[in-house]
Amino acid sequence: MYLKELIKFFRIDLTNEDYLAIADTVRRENYMSLKTLAFLTILFTFVMSVVSYAAHDPISITILHVSLMLIAGLFLLFITHYKKNSHQLIIAEIHIFCALLLFYAIILSTYLNPDHPAVSFVAIILALPLFFTDKPKRMALFICFFALLFLVFSFLFDDRDVLLFDCVNGIIFPLVSIIVSSYMMKVKYQNIYLKLKYQHLSENDVLTDLRNRNSFEQILENKNYHPVYCIYIDVNGLHELNNKEGHMAGDEMLKYVARILAEYFEKAHCFRVGGDEFVAFLFHDDDKLQETITAIHHQAALKNYHLSLGYSKMTENKELKLLVKEAESMMYEEKMRYYQNNTSRQVR
Template sequence: MDEIKRFLLYGGLTRAEFEDIQTDLNKDRRKMLLILSCVFSVTFCINTIVNVLIGAFDTLQWTNHVYLGTAILYLLIFVAALRISDKDIHQILPLLRMTVLLFLIVSIVLSVNSPDSLASTTHATLVLAAFLCLDAPWWLYLETIGILILGTAYDITFRTPEMLVTDFWDGMLYAMIALVMGSWYTQIRFQAYLDHKKLQESLDIDGLTGVGSRSLYYHRLKELDQETERTKASIFIDVNGLHELNNKKGHEAGDEMLRSVADALAVEFERNCIYRIGGDEFVLLLSDVTYPELCHRIQSVRTHLGKKGYYIAAGIACADMEDKISMTELVQQADYRMRKDKDLYYQQSGMRNARK
């Protein structure tokens, strides 16, 4: 019973997994919505223009108004999809459902003079809705029943009893195809999204320390280089004595040291702004913070690690919005200051700097 419930509600995934893939799902839905609304808008515009050119505007004026009005509606949907930000990406699915429903309603209106065309349109909509919206199966079933009811209501109003029976059983056949194929397709797509997300997370997260990976660091750095409306800051961290500890006690001891540094940084900073970019190097990419605040936090990290006998070299660089300095340049400044701090540590400790 639980398996059936999971399938109906989440396409075979757990609720947490289903919620986890919604952002990626909605991004693909937006692409689909942009394509559909653009194609439908252009198609209905062309129909209107052709009817005007062949002189049909006067004889089928209401039809042209439907074509033109539908083209405008799809154009508005296209613009709305473009304007939806990633933060509000969850609004895409209702728009996509509206696009499919609008197509069916317009088809019903236009088929008043041609009842035979509606059956084909209804059957096509049944199958298309199953593959376009990428809904949870229970929504797919609800959409299918709704489309069948609309098609049957139209048949009862405009069709003969003989054709009503034929259209009903044809509709049931296409509904079964839509449900079986749509459910299968949805389950496969959901699992593919989940697998892709897990793979991406494995690439974005450093396996040893649980902070951001080198590849995620470069991706985030590129994003922050484009931002100009916030204060920026970078902290470059190097773990002192890792090379010596590895030689003396083995790499397991060195790994424990790196994990401790990452955990200590995560106490003072959000873990999603910490990146391990080398064997013993960490970089923090920050915004909306002050230099004194960062100095205080780094000192807290030093104190915590010092109790375990671990020491770090740190360089801090900050810039206001007026400075027009990119995050990449701030990282370079922080790296330079970290090296100075590291040299000072080795001079005071009498140890040899393994970097030199």
């Protein structure tokens, strides 16, 4: 029972699919944290080098500070200029840099200061994991390894007066770090996941998974959004289908139409703007647009659905709202013709 609870404590409670969905956000946050930590390390070791030199500390301590400052500087240059920072590479870079800092703290606390308590190691082992978001189990193993390494160095180099004190601290504070960092990382993962989920729900239609009216209104106000075509689509007969076969049948119709649009246009630029109305934007001049429209009508007809569709092309001085309005007007003209030819139905 306790083993199961312990294993559960080190899980982030996300499915593999959810984990992959937030991986890019985690990567960006870790990248910024890594750059910040590298910069702070450079700043800290520069100050420590000056203080160490001014205080006439042993030259080996000054060299250690300067060495870490130079390595951190090179590391910062590398991660800043290397553009292919994948999620796994960022995680590897985090562990390499954290290992460098912890090894620095171990050397400083034991080999170079055998007669002083290991304050540097304790501070770094507690603070480092809080900078990043990683799987708790992996970070726990990382902390355990360096806690063991610290204990070995303590036995090898510490004076008798501080050995027991360092050994106790080398056990207690890594355990505290593991517990706190594991909990914080679980919270971070959940917060990132929930934030992205809420953002997705605020920008996407739950039924069709296309972008929703809220996203569409934001696009209309975006002066950097420059599509070549606007295609305005209305699903004919939705109300009648709802009344005749129920709302589940109507929902299936809307989802089917959404899949067609996502197939022929980029899903990121397809919107459900009303109950049975959709808008899609094209960002390239398509000389086969008429063929695409015919294919969309054909795909809808396979399910005995009918669409009214209008489109408009962007010109040099045309605003986005006008582009949409022209496509909508053309759609309504086609819709009127459809209902004129199907007098048994009412225009909706």
